Amino acid sequence: MTKTEIAISGGGHAGLITAILLAQKDMDVTLIEQGSLALSKELPEMSGRSVALMWESLEVVKQTGIWPEIEEFCAPLNTLRIMDGSESLSFDAEEAKLPYFGQNVPNGILRAALIKKAHSFKNIHFIDCCGLWDFEEKDGYMLLRLEDDRELTAQLLIAADGKNSMARQIAGIRTIKTGYGQTAITCLINHSRSHENISTEFHKPGGPFTLVPCPGNRSAVVWCEKDSVAEELMALKKSDFEQALQEKTQGIVGAITLETPPESWKLKGMLARKLVGHRLALIAEAAHAIHPIGAQGLNLSLRDIKALVALVARQKSLGLDLGSLTMLKEYKALRRGDTLTRFAGVAGFCAITSKKSKGIQRLRQTGMKVVNKSDFLRRQAMRIGLGMQGS
Numbered sequence: 001m002t003k004t005e006i007a008i009s010g011g012g013h014a015g016l017i018t019a020i021l022l023a024q025k026d027m028d029v030t031l032i033e034q035g036s037l038a039l040s041k042e043l044p045e046m047s048g049r050s051v052a053l054m055w056e057s058l059e060v061v062k063q064t065g066i067w068p069e070i071e072e073f074c075a076p077l078n079t080l081r082i083m084d085g086s087e088s089l090s091f092d093a094e095e096a097k098l099p100y101f102g103q104n105v106p107n108g109i110l111r112a113a114l115i116k117k118a119h120s121f122k123n124i125h126f127i128d129c130c131g132l133w134d135f136e137e138k139d140g141y142m143l144l145r146l147e148d149d150r151e152l153t154a155q156l157l158i159a160a161d162g163k164n165s166m167a168r169q170i171a172g173i174r175t176i177k178t179g180y181g182q183t184a185i186t187c188l189i190n191h192s193r194s195h196e197n198i199s200t201e202f203h204k205p206g207g208p209f210t211l212v213p214c215p216g217n218r219s220a221v222v223w224c225e226k227d228s229v230a231e232e233l234m235a236l237k238k239s240d241f242e243q244a245l246q247e248k249t250q251g252i253v254g255a256i257t258l259e260t261p262p263e264s265w266k267l268k269g270m271l272a273r274k275l276v277g278h279r280l281a282l283i284a285e286a287a288h289a290i291h292p293i294g295a296q297g298l299n300l301s302l303r304d305i306k307a308l309v310a311l312v313a314r315q316k317s318l319g320l321d322l323g324s325l326t327m328l329k330e331y332k333a334l335r336r337g338d339t340l341t342r343f344a345g346v347a348g349f350c351a352i353t354s355k356k357s358k359g360i361q362r363l364r365q366t367g368m369k370v371v372n373k374s375d376f377l378r379r380q381a382m383r384i385g386l387g388m389q390g391s
């Protein structure tokens with residue numbers, strides 16, 4: 001039977017980053033992924049999906065060593081702007097004494113670079129095209145069973161297997177679910193005017209519409225709408241969809257052409273009621289899935305990863321059990337507040353910004369004016385947007 005120190009189920013962004021950071025700390029890691037983790041010779045083409053990663057999250061990604069390879073495909077976010085009717089609120093990175101707030105990173109390129117990096121470690125073992133099926137805690141270790149009946153043992157299982165996490169279900173951890181009633185449409189667009197590295201979030205009655213800078217005169221679109229409206233938009237022919245984008249962007253980036261076909265993602269929120277079990281830690285979307293408003297999802301996950309990796313590395317350096325309950329309780333204590341407040345905050349923010357009522361829009365606009373005039377509130381808003389601890 002195969003023996004490993006740490007098993008990670010799920011080789012998405014979260015699982016891969018965790019595997020690399022633990023391997024850098026000399027741990028023996030096995031990454032189990034239902035899909036493929038095959039190396040591709042070249043990085044893929046840019047697609048419509050990207051993640052805006054804020055300053056501290058980017059530091060975690062940079063620690064993996066992939067930054068020099070992906071930097072040219074990413075775009076710095078120098079200004080964050082919110083537009084609500086006639087009111088707008090902008091924050092410049094200079095104000096936060098940063099060169100930029102973060103970078104917009106294309107999903108496919110990020111994942112391909114992480115897979116390549118993970119393959120360069122002798123202490124990362126890959127089990128792909130085969131999912132985790134079951135596990136049980138034994139005396140001092142975890143016995144894992146895979147879909148093809150293979151077995152392996154680990155001191156700790158890290159669940160990074162996404163919002164429908166099998167590991168979470170096997171552990172019997174229940175969840176709080178929220179349907180936002182919205183679908184996100186994503187695509188990559190070309191435009192005649194420069195975006196000037198400004199990320200713009202329009203607050204609209206159906207849901208937020210966001211333009212996130214990409215290299216050159218290109219932007220990634222995240223267009224959230226009520227499910228039924230999104231369905232109608234997805235059925236439009238290319239020229240009509242471009243026209244709809246043109247109206248939505250109010251001309252701020254000039255004439256628009258589609259670079260990639262629109263894709264749609266039904267949005268659902270989920271929060272695991274527990275972050276840990278016996279020899280089990282939940283991270284990323286296995287622990288929490290949230291609406292893309294404010295680009296918080298993977299940023300939140302990277303804070304889980306940073307906290308867990310530091311704790312496991314400490315156990316290793318002291319020669320202690322890597323799956324100890326005391327350590328898992330520390331992880332829970334470190335991450336519970338942040339995940340809970342972001343989950344509730346994002347749901348509340350999404351509900352308020354999507355309200356059609358004129359009265360509520362006036363209230364929002366007054367709120368924006370108040371924030372605009374107060375240095376203290378501006379600093380707090382930036383801390384929240386950047387996902388800083390204690391904000």
Ligand SMILES: Cc1cc2nc3c(=O)[nH]c(=O)nc-3n(C[C@H](O)[C@H](O)[C@H](O)COP(=O)(O)OP(=O)(O)OC[C@H]3O[C@@H](n4cnc5c(N)ncnc54)[C@H](O)[C@@H]3O)c2cc1C
Nearest residue numbers: 010012013014034052131132161162284285295297298299
């Ligand atoms: C439209 C949209 C825009 C977004 N924009 C942003 C943004 O700007 N900034 C940001 O921070 N976040 C953003 N997010 C959130 C971000 O994309 C996600 O949080 C992130 O991609 C999830 O990564 P993950 O590794 O947790 O999960 P996943 O990518 O879902 O990975 C889970 C992996 O586990 C595997 N798996 C499943 N079951 C098993 C099993 N039984 N055994 C083994 N493996 C299994 C799956 O195959 C998958 O590879 C956005 C989300 C959406 C929908």
